Amino acid sequence: xxxxxxxxxxxxxxxxxxxxxxxxxxxxxxxxxxxxxxxxxxxxxxxxxxxxxxxxxxxxxxxxxxxxxxxxxxxxxxxxxxxxxxxxxxxxxxxxxxxxxxxxxxxxxxxxxxxxxxxxxxxxxxxxxxxxxxxxxxxxxxxxxxxxxxx
Amino acid sequence: xxxxxxxxxxxxxxxxxxxxxxxxxxxxxxxxxxxxxxxxxxxxxxxxxxxxxxxxxxxxxxxxxxxxxxxxxxxxxxxxxxxxxxxxxxxxxxxxxxxxxxxxxxxxxxxxxxxxxxxxxxxxxxxxxxxxxxxxxxxxxxxxxxxxxxx
Numbered sequence: 001x002x003x004x005x006x007x008x009x010x011x012x013x014x015x016x017x018x019x020x021x022x023x024x025x026x027x028x029x030x031x032x033x034x035x036x037x038x039x040x041x042x043x044x045x046x047x048x049x050x051x052x053x054x055x056x057x058x059x060x061x062x063x064x065x066x067x068x069x070x071x072x073x074x075x076x077x078x079x080x081x082x083x084x085x086x087x088x089x090x091x092x093x094x095x096x097x098x099x100x101x102x103x104x105x106x107x108x109x110x111x112x113x114x115x116x117x118x119x120x121x122x123x124x125x126x127x128x129x130x131x132x133x134x135x136x137x138x139x140x141x142x143x144x145x146x147x148x149x150x151x
Numbered sequence: 152x153x154x155x156x157x158x159x160x161x162x163x164x165x166x167x168x169x170x171x172x173x174x175x176x177x178x179x180x181x182x183x184x185x186x187x188x189x190x191x192x193x194x195x196x197x198x199x200x201x202x203x204x205x206x207x208x209x210x211x212x213x214x215x216x217x218x219x220x221x222x223x224x225x226x227x228x229x230x231x232x233x234x235x236x237x238x239x240x241x242x243x244x245x246x247x248x249x250x251x252x253x254x255x256x257x258x259x260x261x262x263x264x265x266x267x268x269x270x271x272x273x274x275x276x277x278x279x280x281x282x283x284x285x286x287x288x289x290x291x292x293x294x295x296x297x298x299x300x301x302x
Contacts, residue, residue, distance in 0.1 A: 049232050051221045062213055070202045080242060081200050084235035088251055088259035091231060100239055108239035112261035 005046050010092040015042055019141055020148045024060055027068065027148060029141065034105045035098055036133040037076045037140055039068050043093040050085065050093065060151075061095070067147040068097040075140045076133070082110065156197050161243040166193055170292055171299045175211055178219065178299060180292065185256045186249055187284040188227045188291055190219050194244040201236065201244065211302075212246070218298040219248040226291045227284070233261065 004011035016028030019039075030038040041064045043053075050058050069081050078099035085095050100107055105117045117123075155162035167179030170190075181189040192215045194204075201209055220232050229250035236246050251258055256268045268274075 049220065049224070050234065051217055051224060051232075058217065059210070066202055066209065069200065073200070073202060080237075080239050081202075082235070082237045082239065083201065084233070084237070084261075086231075086233045086235070086261055088231050088233065088261070110235075110237055110239070110261060110263035113263045114265060 003046065005092070008046055008090065008092050010042055010090055010094060011046050015094065016040060020145050022148075024057055025064055027064060027144065029137075030096075033130070035100075035111065036130065036137060037072055037078075037099045039072070039097045039144070041065050041068060041095040041097065046092050048087060048091040048093065053093075061093070063151050064148060065095045065097060067151060068144060071140060071144045071147050072097065072099045075143050076136055079107075084110075154197065156243070159197055159241065159243050161193055161241055161245060162197050166245065167191060171296050173299075175208055176215055178215060178295065180288075181247075184281070186251075186262065187281065187288060188223055188229075188250045190223070190248045190295070192216050192219060192246040192248065197243050199238060199242040199244065204244075212244070214302050215299060216246045216248060218302060219295060222291065222295045222298050223248065223250045226294050227287055230258075235261075 009015065014026065014028055016030045018026060018028055020027040025041055025043050028040050028042060030040055032038045041061060043061060047053060065083060069083065072078060072081060076099045079102050080100040082098040082100055083095065085093060087093065098111060105115045106113055107116065109116065160166065165177065165179055167181045169177060169179055171178040176192055176194050179191050179193060181191055183189045192212060194212060198204060216234060220234065223229060223232060227250045230253050231251040233249040233251055234246065236244060238244065249262060256266045257264055258267070260267065
């Protein structure tokens with residue numbers, strides 16, 4: 001299962017805006033207007049589970065996840081970070097690192113739950129808040145690359 | 152935030168059937184009839200994020216998560232493992248380690264999504280399948296404690 005799989009999107013596409021890549025993994029920003037800074041750490045090889053990896057690769061992947069979390073906290077100041085490796089639909093290891101905020105579309109539920117703030121029912125301050133968050137993204141990307149390069 | 156918090160359930164309760172505990176964390180089996188073997192690794196201290204921990208504690212916690220994943224795979228033979236630290240409702244570090252199966256109530260969605268198999272609409276083989284899974288739980292618990300003691 002190490003070689004590219006014909007039907008696996010993460011074997012053939014970056015899976016988002018590519019921010020960083022090394023021999024083992026890449027880090028991409030997810031295109032999700034509701035979650036500015038939503039980032040994934042994606043193993044290059046097609047493996048399904050963390051326990052498919054050797055200990056060194058597993059640890060290296062997690063160091064990247066913690067680096068993402070730390071930079072999200074430092075630059076984006078979320079209320080909570082959500083970290084998850086699910087892979088039920090795409091069984092190719094990828095870690096979701098999601099900055100969460102009180103009042104975001106799903107808070108305090110997981111982003112996979114039904115939205116508490118449905119599309120079209122956003123409160124008045126929503127666009128301005130999202131614009132403020134989006135302003136931080138260039139600095140977030142720069143700080144993230146710097147942190148990942150230093151690992 | 153290291154001392155017990157008055158309003159935090161994980162500061163005052165095990166949070167499930169206690170299988171293992173050491174100085175840093177405990178491991179509990181979650182009472183969820185839909186997900187036999189659903190297990191949580193819970194930090195004893197009240198900390199919200201993995202990057203609140205020192206590197207040694209973070210790594211020790213993840214070694215426990217991988218041990219749970221490995222024993223779930225060895226004994227319960229799931230189709231996929233889901234691993235997540237969310238904590239939006241209870242911001243006290245706890246890792247969900249969830250054995251998933253094709254045809255379980257939410258597959259291939261996250262267990263926090265709406266159920267694809269609603270209560271009362273289970274297929275005919277559902278009770279027998281769950282009974283077979285439940286039969287493995289004593290062996291799962293024993294193997295898990297053995298693996299955690301060996302860390």
